[in-house]
Amino acid sequence: MTSTRGTSVDIPTQDGTADAYLAYPDDGSPHPAVLLYMDAFGLRPNLKQMADRLAGNGYTVLVPNVFYRHGRAPVVELPEFIDTAERPEILQQISPLVRALTPEVVERDADAYLRWLADCPQAADGPIGITGYCMGSRLALRTAGTHPDRVAAVAGFHGGQLATDAPDSPHLVADRVTAEVYFGHADQDASMPPEQIERLDKALTEAGVRHRSEVYPGAHHGYTQADTSSYDAEAADRHWSELLALLDRTLRRTDGAS
Template sequence: MTAVRGTTVDVPTQDGSADAYFAYPDDGAAHPAVLLYMDAFGLRPQLRTMADRLAGAGYTVLVPNVFHRHGRAPVFALPEFISDADRPALFEQIVPVAGGLTGDVVARDAAAYLDWLAARPEAADGPVGVSGYCLGARLALLTAGAHPERVAAAAGFHGAGLATDAPDSPHLLADRITAEVYFGHADQDPSMPPEQIERLDKALTEAGVRHHSDVYAGADHGYTMADTDRFDAEAAELHWTVLLDLFGRTL
């Protein structure tokens, strides 16, 4: 693994400054850029660790605090280890804030993040990859649909509500996507039931999007996050394998 440099940065958006974590190989070269979207618990040490691992594999990675309108990270007071007992009180705070991330807001912020990356000397010219977790999987799909000319690969892991009956469901942007897309679902995840997985795959297939999805057996929603009790080491390592394969093919 390459030596990595990581730092906190501020990214200007149309709605104020977004704090973010920025990680890149410490070799003076430009590397393919990746936008990494956090889960609902927010930008914290676990996300920085994941960004560092991706940077160590040869990518320049930006992890924005997507809740920046509500303050700098951590927006919510989190325990070092998030248990099921912690979740109800946390989600009482998180759900209203996450609800403000409409499709228009996400597209606008994504443009700012992509512009910022494009201007960085650490980021190579050309299209970027996007990876998202939980809430971030929705943001990854929306970003690929809103900025098809800029996103070559999009991946989502234990995503929630990606293909609902709502008029603004992310899967409805499938016909705008030009990226190669991957989803790693969890079979113990009630927020992305089999009928939604089927609806998402059908929309991507009908739109001619290169895509693949897996359902990780025995995995819970949140299986990539080592600072929660939903972590599944085997599923998390599989996620790294498929993510690096996707970015290696496309970026």
């Protein structure tokens, strides 16, 4: 693993300033950029550690606080270990923030994040990768569909409501996606039932998108997040293997790295 640095940064957007975390290899060279979309629990130490791990594998990683309109992170105070069964009020606080992220808002913010990365000295020129967790999977897919010229790879893990009957369902952007796509669905996830997985796969296939969609047996919604009661070490390890393989084959070839 490469030694890394992490720092807080501010990103100007059409609606204000988004605070964010930037992690990158500490070698003075630019590296392929990855946009990491947070889960609903927000920008916190666990996500920073995940960004650091990606940076240690040779990437410059930006983790924006997508709830910035409601304040700087942490927008909602969280315990060190998150168990919503014991603390249901956490979801009650978070739900309005998630609902406020309309497709229009997500697209405006994505434009700001990508512009910022394009000017970031630690980020190499060329397309970027995106990884998203829980609600971040929806943001990742929508960003890939609205910025196909900038995004070479998209990964989403334990995402929910990715292919609903709604007229603005995320899967409807599939015909605009040019990136390679990977989804790691949670087996025990009521927010992404088999019929939605099938609808998502069908949309990506019909659009000619190179993709893989896998269901992780026994995994629950949130399985990658080590600071939550949903964490599944085996599924999380599998996620890291798939994510790094995707980024390596899509971003390394664009910056001339082996």
